[in-house]
Amino acid sequence: MRAAVRAIFAASALLLATATGALAASEADYKAAYAAAEAADKEAGSLRNQWTTTASTLAAAKKAGEAGDFDTAVAQAKEAEALAKASIFQATSEKERWKDMEVR
DSSP: OOHHHHHHHHHHHHHHHHOOOOSSOOOHHHHHHHHHHHHHHHHHHHHHHHOHHHHHHHHHHHHHOOOOOOOHHHHHHHHHHHHHHHHHHHHHHHHHHGGSOOOO
């Protein structure tokens, strides 16, 4: 199952890397990306499966945003959102998958 989560994370990272174009990000872009990442992290928290890497990546996004480096802030926020979504996927998929590992 961890391989599936890693594959999803790698695909998300690749998608984010190719999606970031040559256009400079604005403060509005940062705020929207950060809000989406926070919402995904909150959902992961409600599933009791928040990853520590998500929190540190959100903190890096906030720091970059406060410094006015919106390109970095948006990239970090999108990475944090991808991490949160991967943790949500892990929580929901493993909710029932553990039964497959039970010795019968």
